[in-house]
Amino acid sequence: MGDIFKALADGTRRALLDELLERDEQTLFELCSRLAMKHDLTPTRQAVSQHLDVLEAAGLVVVERRGRYKLHTIDTAPLAQIAERWPTRKASS
Amino acid sequence: MGDIFKALADGTRRALLDELLERDEQTLFELCSRLAMKHDLTPTRQAVSQHLDVLEAAGLVVVERRGRYKLHTIDTAPLAQIAERWPTRKASS
C-alpha cells in the first residue's frame, strides 16, 4: 500500500503515468522523449528506467518483453484502492 | 499535488489519518498514545508532531488552537482529487 504512494510521490513518475494513460505499450525511449517534449523533463535514460522499476514494483505499470523492446502499460487498479481506503466524507466543517 | 502523495507515502502518517477519521479534534498527546495502542508505533512526541506538520502542509489535516491545546482534524477533500486525476479504467487485461 505504501509502495503505491511512494511511487506517486515523485513528479516524474506521475508524468510517466500520464503518458501511459494516453498511449499503452510504450518503450523506454518513447517515454524518455515524451517526458522531454510534453513535460520539460530531461532525465537520463537510466533515471527513467529506475522510475519505471518503481512503478512496476508498485503494480502501477505492467511490462511485456517483445523482442528487443520492453513495452510498458499502465494499470490503474491500484489507484482504485486509494479511493476505497479513505472514503470521501464531508470536510469536518 | 505531490505534497499529498508524499504525505501519504509514510505509514505512520497514514495511521494518523486513520485515527483522525475515527475521532475529530484530537491533540498531539492523544494521537501519540493511540499510535502506540492500536498501531504498535512508538515514535517520539516530536516525531509525531513533525508528521502532523507534513499532513497539515498537504492540506490533509486542519488545526485549531484552543487554549493550550492544538486540535487536529482530518480533511479528506484532497483525497478526492486523487480519484479525479487518474480516472479508473479497466486494467490493461
Add this chain to the structure above:
DNA sequence: ACAATAGGCAAGTGACTGCTTGCCTGTCAA
C-alpha cells in the same frame, strides 16, 4: 506564584532517494 501540562524550536544522525556515469548484455537488420 509556581508547578504541571501541551506544545515548539533547532541541531544532529543514519537511512533512503533520485540521479548520473561507465560499461555490459541482448536483439535485429544489412
Add this chain to the structure above:
DNA sequence: TTGACAGGCAAGCAGTCACTTGCCTATTGT
C-alpha cells in the same frame, strides 16, 4: 557477422527524510 539499437547492471554522490535529543515557550490549575 558485425554494427546499430533497446535495455540492464552497479557504483557513487548530493539531497531529502524520519527520527531523536536537549532545551525552551505558553497555558492552566491550585
